[in-house]
Amino acid sequence: MIELRDVCKYYQVGDDRVRALDHANLHIYPHEFVSIIGPSGSGKSTLMNIIGCLDTADAGIYLLDKTPIDAYSERELAKVRNRKIGFVFQNFNLIQKLSAEENVELPLIYQHVRRSERQRRVKEALMQVGLEKRAKHLPTELSGGQQQRVAIARALVTRPSLILADEPTGNLDSKTSREIMNMLHELHEQGNTIVLITHDDGIAHEAPRRIHILDGKVTEE
Amino acid sequence: MQAFIMALRSIGANKMRSALTMLGIIIGVMALVVLVSLVNGATDSVTNAVSDLGSSMVTVNIMDNKGKPVTLEDLSLWKKENPSLGKIAAYASDQQVARLDENYGSATVYGTTPDFDEVQGLKIARGRFISVPDVQNHSFVCVINEAMAKDLIGYTDCIGHEVLIGGSYYTVIGVLEAEEDSLTALFTAGQMVCYIPYTSLIRLSGVISSEITTFYVGETEGFTLEMSENTISDILLSRFQEDEDAFRTSSQNILEEAMGQITSVLSVLLGGIAAISLIVGGIGIMNIMMVTVTERTREIGIRKAIGASRGTILFQFLMEAVVLCMLGCALGIFFSWGILRLATSIVSSTGLVFKMNPGVVVTSVIFCFLIGVIFGLSPANKAAKMKPIDALHYGG
Ligand SMILES: Nc1ncnc2c1ncn2[C@@H]1O[C@H](COP(=O)(O)OP(=O)(O)OP(=O)(O)O)[C@@H](O)[C@H]1O
Ligand SMILES: [Mg+2]
Numbered sequence: 001m002i003e004l005r006d007v008c009k010y011y012q013v014g015d016d017r018v019r020a021l022d023h024a025n026l027h028i029y030p031h032e033f034v035s036i037i038g039p040s041g042s043g044k045s046t047l048m049n050i051i052g053c054l055d056t057a058d059a060g061i062y063l064l065d066k067t068p069i070d071a072y073s074e075r076e077l078a079k080v081r082n083r084k085i086g087f088v089f090q091n092f093n094l095i096q097k098l099s100a101e102e103n104v105e106l107p108l109i110y111q112h113v114r115r116s117e118r119q120r121r122v123k124e125a126l127m128q129v130g131l132e133k134r135a136k137h138l139p140t141e142l143s144g145g146q147q148q149r150v151a152i153a154r155a156l157v158t159r160p161s162l163i164l165a166d167e168p169t170g171n172l173d174s175k176t177s178r179e180i181m182n183m184l185h186e187l188h189e190q191g192n193t194i195v196l197i198t199h200d201d202g203i204a205h206e207a208p209r210r211i212h213i214l215d216g217k218v219t220e221e
Numbered sequence: 222m223q224a225f226i227m228a229l230r231s232i233g234a235n236k237m238r239s240a241l242t243m244l245g246i247i248i249g250v251m252a253l254v255v256l257v258s259l260v261n262g263a264t265d266s267v268t269n270a271v272s273d274l275g276s277s278m279v280t281v282n283i284m285d286n287k288g289k290p291v292t293l294e295d296l297s298l299w300k301k302e303n304p305s306l307g308k309i310a311a312y313a314s315d316q317q318v319a320r321l322d323e324n325y326g327s328a329t330v331y332g333t334t335p336d337f338d339e340v341q342g343l344k345i346a347r348g349r350f351i352s353v354p355d356v357q358n359h360s361f362v363c364v365i366n367e368a369m370a371k372d373l374i375g376y377t378d379c380i381g382h383e384v385l386i387g388g389s390y391y392t393v394i395g396v397l398e399a400e401e402d403s404l405t406a407l408f409t410a411g412q413m414v415c416y417i418p419y420t421s422l423i424r425l426s427g428v429i430s431s432e433i434t435t436f437y438v439g440e441t442e443g444f445t446l447e448m449s450e451n452t453i454s455d456i457l458l459s460r461f462q463e464d465e466d467a468f469r470t471s472s473q474n475i476l477e478e479a480m481g482q483i484t485s486v487l488s489v490l491l492g493g494i495a496a497i498s499l500i501v502g503g504i505g506i507m508n509i510m511m512v513t514v515t516e517r518t519r520e521i522g523i524r525k526a527i528g529a530s531r532g533t534i535l536f537q538f539l540m541e542a543v544v545l546c547m548l549g550c551a552l553g554i555f556f557s558w559g560i561l562r563l564a565t566s567i568v569s570s571t572g573l574v575f576k577m578n579p580g581v582v583v584t585s586v587i588f589c590f591l592i593g594v595i596f597g598l599s600p601a602n603k604a605a606k607m608k609p610i611d612a613l614h615y616g617g
Contacts, residue, residue, distance in 0.1 A: 055610040075530050082528020093523045110528040
């Protein structure tokens with residue numbers, strides 16, 4: 001499903017050149033549950049952005065479904081992000097002036113789902129993350145953990161085959177983390193591909209396959 | 222539809238700024254609609270007044286008669302010989318004192334011939350106008366206007382009454398209808414006017430002789446005014462040894478045409494100025510949209526990250542600009558309507574009515590739409606072009 005061949009990403013800050021990804025090689029197969037572990041600043045989010053088609057590599061090849069990413073048109077990429085990938089961002093990335101349910105509804109609007117169907121699925125997704133009572137709240141009226149759960153609901157609502165979660169439990173207490181992890185396991189069992197980023201070894205070990213990243217270098221456990 | 226709701230929400234989220242931005246468009250639309258409608262209203266009224274002056278006629282002025290003065294006999298001869306000169310009337314005027322018992326005042330006295338009332342479009346309320354025998358017999362008869370009837374006699378049902386004009390008694394044979402709704406009536410309101418046979422005026426006034434210097438040719442059935450004008454021109458040219466400067470003809474229609482030209486130029490000119498202010502308003506919209514796009518960079522990044530395509534984002538921001546413009550346009554038209562109503566009620570005494578010109582309303586709606594699209598395109602494109610990751614990491 002996902003194949004990275006010698007992917008590199010550099011950031012030039014002044015005279016310094018940061019190697020956020022350094023010849024990363026990675027192969028993720030359909031229906032896998034992979035966790036990516038690494039210290040802060042090791043390049044986890046960078047890797048995720050490239051996999052999620054938000055960013056492009058400076059060197060190397062990224063194959064999504066056996067097709068090089070360069071071969072996708074702008075419109076096709078938007079479609080991939082919309083339907084195929086569910087992204088849970090490290091910093092939530094909710095639209096501040098939209099309520100929780102509107103944030104969750106947004107990807108469905110871009111899919112041109114009918115209104116009644118949208119409402120049903122939004123309700124369902126919010127229920128899954130236990131936020132049905134906060135549907136009308138704006139992100140600023142929610143706690144960090146609640147915002148995180150809205151972000152998760154938004155990723156799940158389109159039922160994507162690939163879920164990319166960047167520290168989805170980073171802001172949650174152990175009980176809610178547990179629920180989120182159970183949800184991810186459930187999704188995995190339903191056949192979704194899951195890539196989970198974390199710095200928590202315990203959580204990482206719940207995944208059948210673990211990948212380590214350090215200074216932009218990817219190593220398999 | 223979804224995009225329309227989104228656009229309304231985002232405009233509503235920033236009411237003050239949206240209102241200020243729209244102000245440019247509102248003022249532009251108001252300038253356009255109000256100015257053009259005012260010009261049109263005034264034009265209609267003036268054109269009506271001009272055509273009220275006489276239902277299409279040729280005025281002939283003789284400057285140099287070369288020893289062959291035009292007389293009443295000439296006029297009636299031309300009328301007999303030329304079917305296109307079916308209505309022809311001599312004209313002269315003088316100011317005289319009119320008196321009846323202790324009532325008196327200055328009256329404008331016109332000396333003329335029978336066709337005059339039709340040429341000028343005078344409306345007789347009672348009695349009749351001057352006839353051919355009146356002119357032949359130098360009769361002491363007069364047709365007076367309503368003001369004169371009321372001022373001197375006290376009532377308008379006064380056929381057969383005698384009034385003193387310039388020292389002789391004249392019998393009233395006709396009373397004109399009161400004019401109320403034309404601009405001429407506005408300027409001559411309350412003034413005493415009377416019409417007497419041309420021959421009688423020669424006798425009454427020291428300055429008027431049998432040499433006619435001004436006469437009118439009216440539109441004759443079956444002929445255009447131009448044909449009549451050509452006929453009289455030809456006659457006068459041969460009479461005055463082909464000297465074009467000896468006389469001058471001017472027809473009312475030419476006046477109307479010229480008026481029409483002036484006002485259409487005026488409309489275009491004012492419309493142009495208003496259009497410029499609309500464009501300035503459009504630049505305001507573009508400016509604000511640019512700011513909006515920058516402000517909402519992160520939002521754009523998020524939208525792109527969860528699947529909004531370039532086209533979707535472009536459409537969203539374009540929609541916002543267009544909705545902003547159209548809202549401004551609607552408000553502008555609404556305010557214009559109010560202003561025109563106000564203007565009409567202020568000048569209600571003159572009978573001027575300023576109606577909203579439907580053409581200019583349609584024009585301004587189309588114009589606003591185009592402005593929204595044209596000036597919204599570049600900010601919307603700026604938003605659509607952003608790379609998702611750059612937009613997401615934008616520190617705004
Ligand atoms: N836009 C950028 N400009 C310059 N340097 C960047 C940029 N984004 C990331 N970096 C650098 O790239 C490296 C990897 O960053 P990345 O965000 O991938 O780390 P991470 O593994 O996700 O860390 P964390 O666990 O704290 O989220 C870091 O050293 C960071 O400073
Ligand atoms: Mg990170």
